[in-house]
Amino acid sequence: MGHGHGHGHAHGAGTDRRLLTAALALLVVFMAVEVVVGVVANSIALISDAGHMLTDAASIALALFAMRLAARPASGAYTFGWKRAEILSAAANGLTFVLLVAYFVYEAVQRLIEPPKVAAPLVVGTALTGIAVNAVASWLISRADRTSLNVEGAFQHILNDMYAFIATVVAGVVVWVTGWGRADAVAALVVAALMAKAAYGLLREAGRVLFEAAPSGAPPAEVGAAICDHPDVTGVEDLHVWTVTSGFPALSAHVSVRPGGDCHRVRRELADLLHERFQIEHTTLQVDHVPGTACRIAGARP
Template sequence: MPDGHAHGDGHTGPGHTHGVNAESDKRLLSAALALILAYMAGEVILGVLAHSIALISDAAHMLTDAASIVLALVAMRLAARPPRGGYTYGLNRTEILSAQANGITLLLLSAWLTYEAVRRLIHPPEVTGGLVLATAAAGVVINLAATWLIGRANRGSLNIEGVFQHIVTDLYAFVATGIAGLVVLLTGFARADAIASLIVVALMVKAGAGLVRDSGRIFLEAAPTGLVPDLIGRALADRPHVVEVHDLHIWQITSGMPAASAHVLVALGEDCHAVRADLECVLAEDYRISHTTLQVDHASEQFLTIERHCGESHGPSHRGK
């Protein structure tokens, strides 16, 4: 049996499916897009008539909602293309680009709305409370429907989760705007409109920062949340006949598609193929990592008396018991 063995199984991880599920997701997103576009057009007109920054900010947010859905649909179409040429993983990460773009637009929009809200706190315009309340109430209904549609899609995809965060934030915005309209209607306190907008801004910053952080972790090849490479390395090193596991890398290709690679040294005289199969089983069953590339070699006599097997370290080493 030769000492060097490398293996790549080519399987995609759990949750990374296209086909029927992807087509269903596209229909759900398209239906939500139609609802949002129809309502947004009316809200812009009513916001101008009511002199309400809260309504106009909601409409601006809905525009980003619509853009985020369009971007998500384009990303899904690109991600479904098979690997070819230099793109050996296909275009799966276009979905992560979409999620990051959604997060960035939320942050940029929140900066603009903060400026407008503060300006109107200092110089509050006259706000038509009844019109604001009625428009916000209709917006709550529209966004509940859109949230329900997108909530039925695969939120395990960071791409779809980005759209969902946009819509949920908009739902909160309409609730805050409705409360502001009621306050203005009952008390005449016009600054309630700007205060409601600032509450929405806080929600937008939270959602946007989360999307940028999560997509950034994928682009930086960080281990998926909940998977600790050191713990996994020790678990693999403790398997029968494993002398050492080093150069262990765990990352995500895209949402729901974790991957792992490692160099494994096996005790002299043991079956490298059997050890590799055992380690792949551990990764798949215990950590839901089925896209693996394991280089398996027999440990030499010289290795047993030296500290390091490779001339250059690419990560921590985990020695077997």
């Protein structure tokens, strides 16, 4: 028997798409300018920012595509629809961070060994403009539904790019004032560290969903104990708690009820309990009469 309370954030999907599209257009225009200036200025920090911005644009484009897939209704063999597309998009964003970290660390180390001449005024001016552009893009995406791991992945790309521009401004000023060219490479290493942190967070959360781990707010042992606390429940078996996509936790379980208990009433009460206490919005409970007085929890799965 199933119980649903509604899920997702479909009512805001159109708004989210408009906000992400506006941020995408802003980034693409500035990225083209930054690539040219980075080559002219011979700045690895500025070029790394441009490369990061390219992934920003790609992450938003991928997020928009995933949103369209996730909005498709369930049909045929896809009984949950295409909702996991958003999680795959978030994982892809995390993987692009990993690739960029490897590239920028390699380039930065090379430039620490042999620092090139950097046109500091161009670097500082472009990076200051980049801070403003990314601040606007971050504000646009922050207004979207960031409980979606897909949107959060795009937001982390933009936010890290803004940090990168701040580091580039500092490096440009140091080179400008002191002539120490290695500051440019040091800034690129700082950017790489920030990107590595963001990659870890995105890949960890996406991995939890893809491997069907229980939501962080619904530990299986605690969920099972809450079900067992019902006075008519005598046992819980085959308990599974997982996340279909961002904001869509689900649960299935076999629940035993004392002889004479009202299975239909118990199912409704348990479904309401799981929704209110653990925010589990999609429950499938098989409820049967089984003799017994002491509640037991068997076969709990994460």
